[in-house]
Amino acid sequence: MSAPDGGCALVTGGTRGIGAAVADALRERGWNVATLSRNGGDLQADVSDPEAVEAAFVETRERFGPVHVLVNNAGQRRDGLAIRMSAEDWGSVVDTNLSGAFHCTRRALDDMLSARWGRIVNVSSIVAERANPGQANYAASKAGLLALTRTVAREMARKGVTCNAVLPGVIETDMTADLAEGLVGAVPAGRVGQPADVAACVAFLCSEEAAYVNGAMLAVDGGLAA
Amino acid sequence: MAPDQTGTATLTEDQVLARIRATLAEQKVPGAESASLDATWSELDVDSLDLVELVKTLEDEFGVTIHDEELKPIASVGDAVTLVLRLDVERASA
Numbered sequence: 001m002s003a004p005d006g007g008c009a010l011v012t013g014g015t016r017g018i019g020a021a022v023a024d025a026l027r028e029r030g031w032n033v034a035t036l037s038r039n040g041g042d043l044q045a046d047v048s049d050p051e052a053v054e055a056a057f058v059e060t061r062e063r064f065g066p067v068h069v070l071v072n073n074a075g076q077r078r079d080g081l082a083i084r085m086s087a088e089d090w091g092s093v094v095d096t097n098l099s100g101a102f103h104c105t106r107r108a109l110d111d112m113l114s115a116r117w118g119r120i121v122n123v124s125s126i127v128a129e130r131a132n133p134g135q136a137n138y139a140a141s142k143a144g145l146l147a148l149t150r151t152v153a154r155e156m157a158r159k160g161v162t163c164n165a166v167l168p169g170v171i172e173t174d175m176t177a178d179l180a181e182g183l184v185g186a187v188p189a190g191r192v193g194q195p196a197d198v199a200a201c202v203a204f205l206c207s208e209e210a211a212y213v214n215g216a217m218l219a220v221d222g223g224l225a226a
Numbered sequence: 227m228a229p230d231q232t233g234t235a236t237l238t239e240d241q242v243l244a245r246i247r248a249t250l251a252e253q254k255v256p257g258a259e260s261a262s263l264d265a266t267w268s269e270l271d272v273d274s275l276d277l278v279e280l281v282k283t284l285e286d287e288f289g290v291t292i293h294d295e296e297l298k299p300i301a302s303v304g305d306a307v308t309l310v311l312r313l314d315v316e317r318a319s320a
Contacts, residue, residue: 110282159275
């Protein structure tokens with residue numbers, strides 16, 4: 001079965017970096033795209049706040065239609081060694097990157113179950129599987145996303161809903177501006193990735209052609225984790 | 227049918243049973259079209275996700291709200307019919 005008519009693709013953190021590139025890629029493929037972010041975008045909400053997410057989904061349905069594609073991309077970094085990391089820095093990153101994805105997923109699944117069609121893509125990170133000192137909170141949140149991905153994939157597979165993850169490596173965005181240059185030497189491809197590199201993979205996972213890809217972890221890292 | 231807006235309980239057992247059977251059939255549950263009131267979810271091989279979908283359908287179609295705690299003791303087609311009819315009466319008298 002193909003994607004039902006009248007639905008939309010919701011991209012959280014969709015105004016900058018990887019999220020903006022994903023929104024562009026999905027628009028190019030014909031999706032009616034809604035972007036959600038804390039400031040700006042089509043809808044404003046802090047994804048770590050379940051009530052704000054609920055309100056944003058109500059508004060999304062009114063303005064764009066039911067959510068048939070969800071890309072959980074909203075994320076933040078608050079780096080520091082674990083020994084010095086504050087509870088606030090831990091909690092804030094986990095609340096946004098992991099709990100935020102859960103809040104959005106839970107609400108989107110209602111629409112997807114009704115449609116018996118859905119695509120969820122969680123934007124994880126290569127650090128979910130390969131330690132990067134200074135990012136205990138970020139890595140834990142991104143690893144948690146992988147478990148969430150696999151669980152939802154299994155739960156919803158019979159209903160035409162898939163849930164997959166992409167694991168970007170070193171991607172050139174505002175969020176990694178302080179990191180990218182120093183890490184490029186470690187990337188087998190010899191260059192940092194671009195947001196469009198990730199967006200192309202996300203767009204594939206959202207396509208009808210990817211109907212049998214479910215619970216997959218797709219590294220987009222120039223061979224960094226190979 | 228659209229939910230009743232006049233404050234009168236209007237649903238019949240046959241209506242609710244027909245919708246449950248139709249939903250189970252859409253879920254490709256074997257024997258759904260002739261499922262009896264006595265048929266249990268276990269006998270029909272209806273799992274928790276199927277049940278969530280059935281609840282959503284009944285809520286949307288009949289304008290009732292089914293809470294999780296009300297769902298727990300519901301083990302058969304007949305239990306579900308009885309629950310929806312009770313909620314319809316409660317909604318009408320609210």
